[in-house]
Amino acid sequence: MHTESHNPMVIDTLPLPPGSTGWPLVGEALALTANPFKFMGDRATRHGVVTRSRLMNKDLAILAGPEAAAIFLDEANIRRAGGLPPHAADLFGAGVVNQIDGDEHRRRKRHLMHTVDAEALAHYLPVIRRHVRARVAQWSKAGEIKLQDACIVLTQELIFANFAGLEPDEATLLRYARGYADFGKALFGLPLALPGTPLARARAFSQEMRQTFSQVVEARRTAPTGDGVSRLVASEVDGEHLATQDIARELQHLMFAASGLSAWFCYGAQALAQDDTLADRLRAVVSQLGADPSGRELLESPELVAFVREVKRLALLIPITAIGVARQDFAVAGHRIPKGWLVLWSTYASHTSANVAPYASAERFDPSRYERGEGEAPHHFAPQGPGEALTSHRCAGVEYSTLVLLQFFVELLRAPRLTLPAQDLSIDMSQLPASWRSGLRVRFGTPTG
Numbered sequence: 396m397h398t399e400s401h402n403p404m405v406i407d408t409l410p411l412p413p414g415s416t417g418w419p420l421v422g423e424a425l426a427l428t429a430n431p432f433k434f435m436g437d438r439a440t441r442h443g444v445v446t447r448s449r450l451m452n453k454d455l456a457i458l459a460g461p462e463a464a465a466i467f468l469d470e471a472n473i474r475r476a477g478g479l480p481p482h483a484a485d486l487f488g489a490g491v492v493n494q495i496d497g498d499e500h501r502r503r504k505r506h507l508m509h510t511v512d513a514e515a516l517a518h519y520l521p522v523i524r525r526h527v528r529a530r531v532a533q534w535s536k537a538g539e540i541k542l543q544d545a546c547i548v549l550t551q552e553l554i555f556a557n558f559a560g561l562e563p564d565e566a567t568l569l570r571y572a573r574g575y576a577d578f579g580k581a582l583f584g585l586p587l588a589l590p591g592t593p594l595a596r597a598r599a600f601s602q603e604m605r606q607t608f609s610q611v612v613e614a615r616r617t618a619p620t621g622d623g624v625s626r627l628v629a630s631e632v633d634g635e636h637l638a639t640q641d642i643a644r645e646l647q648h649l650m651f652a653a654s655g656l657s658a659w660f661c662y663g664a665q666a667l668a669q670d671d672t673l674a675d676r677l678r679a680v681v682s683q684l685g686a687d688p689s690g691r692e693l694l695e696s697p698e699l700v701a702f703v704r705e706v707k708r709l710a711l712l713i714p715i716t717a718i719g720v721a722r723q724d725f726a727v728a729g730h731r732i733p734k735g736w737l738v739l740w741s742t743y744a745s746h747t748s749a750n751v752a753p754y755a756s757a758e759r760f761d762p763s764r765y766e767r768g769e770g771e772a773p774h775h776f777a778p779q780g781p782g783e784a785l786t787s788h789r790c791a792g793v794e795y796s797t798l799v800l801l802q803f804f805v806e807l808l809r810a811p812r813l814t815l816p817a818q819d820l821s822i823d824m825s826q827l828p829a830s831w832r833s834g835l836r837v838r839f840g841t842p843t844g
């Protein structure tokens with residue numbers, strides 16, 4: 396397949412992928428925004444590893460599965476610059492890590508990975524533990540809460556503390572949470588910045604956050620701490636240091652990227668509340684850990700790690716990697732992707748679609764699948780993008796999010812038993828991340844009502 400993907404003689408003769416170009420002018424944009432998860436899943440189920448689509452006036456190839464991941468990762472095939480719609484690129488700030496390629500990307504990524512290397516994670520863990528513990532205690536005391544809102548606030552609290560060294564008050568955390576929610580709506584919504592629209596609000600918020608982060612950078616230049624900003628200020632790659640504006644922009648992107656963690660907290664909490672056997676088994680595992688387990692102890696618990704992997708695989712966060720552009724004609728599974736097409740790899744379809752996902756009963760929540768070796772082969776388990784962090788666009792936050800999730804579930808499993816009061820547990824999949832319509836009400840310490 397790899398050879399075929401590059402041989403121009405062969406590629407010229409190949410048909411375009413199966414699929415639809417949708418309606419004039421809009422293409423399939425309406426179906427995509429109505430439910431991006433279903434959109435990706437349906438296409439993989441119907442057509443397999445490659446589907447043709449069209450968004451507004453742009454042709455799009457949707458890829459799924461491990462073999463397509465290898466082709467997608469090849470920089471001769473795909474560039475990221477120019478892939479995002481202009482309003483989205485502008486919100487992140489031109490030239491941040493998700494929009495650059497080649498050596499420039501490698502250098503930038505090496506800087507960023509200093510915020511999540513082993514030393515950084517060891518420094519963050521006590522801070523994570525302190526916040527998670529306090530929140531879980533607060534929730535259990537309240538008895539019944541809407542977990543979704545609570546986890547959104549907790550996520551903001553963690554990432555601001557770890558990466559920016561800031562501990563905003565509750566009202567400010569809520570405002571930041573709303574700001575990043577607008578950011579998400581604006582990125583995936585219509586590019587109209589009329590007053591009162593999410594895009595107008597997201598632009599104002601983005602500007603405010605960049606100013607806040609710039610001030611933090613300046614403060615850390617004179618008095619460094621162990622937070623992410625201080626690590627970026629100190630970072631030197633091939634003799635290059637980052638300018639204040641670059642750090643502020645990267646931090647803005649990173650904060651938005653990290654804010655989805657809340658959906659993983661919720662998904663895992665629901666899985667525990669719905670499966671007493673699983674929860675009891677994990678509670679027994681947690682009872683064997685010390686009061687304040689180190690990162691290594693957490694990672695050396697196969698049952699907890701398998702649980703976190705399964706949450707990452709199935710929780711509905713974002714259905715795709717970033718969108719790239721075909722640099723040249725190339726082939727995927729006997730079909731030609733012409734130069735200039737938009738191309739994406741669907742994380743959602745790649746992990747859940749029966750047709751392409753390399754998992755037995757892929758839709759089932761089953762952490763024990765990892766004991767049987769599922770997810771081990773290259774690009775089989777890539778919910779945060781395929782490839783290696785330093786040489787591809789794979790998420791910078793893979794290890795950080797694993798650590799945060801492990802610590803979160805440890806504290807949750809140590810709290811009074813979690814149950815779900817009667818409620819509509821359906822999920823609105825037009826939101827990113829997908830959101831529980833009921834807000835996911837949970838009760839600590841009483842049987843299911």
Ligand code: HEM
Binds near residue numbers: 511742
């Ligand atoms: C909450 C769950 C998260 C999910 C589902 C997620 C998923 C992803 C995905 C799919 C990508 C694109 C990969 C690609 O284009 O190939 C990505 C990129 C990225 N993520 Fe995450 N991520 C999460 C959390 C985080 C966290 C906690 C951080 C903070 C360190 C982070 C930082 C980044 C960065 C900096 C990139 C851009 C990497 C690049 O372009 O080289 N993410 N993430």
